[in-house]
Amino acid sequence: MSDSGVAYWGRYGAAGLLLRAPRPDGTPAVLLQHRALWSHQGGTWGLPGGARDSHETPEQTAVRESSEEAGLSAERLEVRATVVTAEVCGVDDTHWTYTTVVADAGELLDTVPNRESAELRWVAENEVADLPLHPGFAASWQRLRTAPATVPLARCDERRQRLPRTIQIEAGVFLWCTPGDADQAPSPLGRRISSLL
Template sequence: MIEIGSGDGWAHCVQGHKHWGRFGAAGLLVRFRAAGDPIGVDRILLQHRAAWSHHGGTWGIPGGARDRGESAGETALREAAEESTLDTGPVVPLDEYVDDHGGWTYTTVVVRAAWEGVATPPPIEVRGAESTELRWVRSDHLDRLDLHPGFATTWPLVRSLGAHVG
């Protein structure tokens, strides 16, 4: 049996970066296709990070530290539930992308909201102190926001994962 333990804490990778999550971290990239959006455009749920947090004031996906023995998918769903009122029941897992820094990883878990086809995505409220706002942002408008540096680097690599193409 794998011992369960909190992953809260700082870790350093072989690249010399300082990261939150002793056992790595994961985030949930939720894709939603709103009725009337152009073909190839999805809405992405973004979190505006609280000023006190690491890279505070930037936009990224809900996520956080992996606990010992927890899968990336479990972490991403748990963190999304801790940070938002998103109902993770009606989401369909699509893909994962692992950003491996050597000794530390961040896994982006890509899911599609199963309640698609409505004119607007359901409102999602902030839960907890790590976010100041949650917002559905068109995938072709993400470059207009001040993105978390890690998400800004990863977005070009994950933007097509699970994308609605027609």
């Protein structure tokens, strides 16, 4: 419980999975959970996630919760980054955090919703803000979004196999990188992106 009396779910904090995958046109889609009406903030859209167990890292929590709530297999996910998107100081010197775990999948994975979900949907990243978002997710969405970046690569360059994907170029700054032709002009961040592939 916070100093202001607001309760937060998870004694050890909570975490959610922000999973991206390429759409047929190569642009990113985000897996969103339409929360069941009976749940906290029911009827809003957010990320699969939940309370951390005492022995878990945020990454482990997010992957476990995405398996429970969306039927996703950990082997199909590639964790790219973690971002603490909410922090609260509580009574008795407690400290609560919500960590967003940013991950990619190589394709739009099939999902299996559990009772906490009215629906699971892959949503084009540029359409996420059009939905009625969970307030906590809405507050952090702008800093979790990606900007598009094309990486000029030769057809035989093995790095093409690692794209498209999310890259964090600095704390809280994300790009959705797709392969381009070798003769394309590189983006201003081209060298930095290439070093991270």
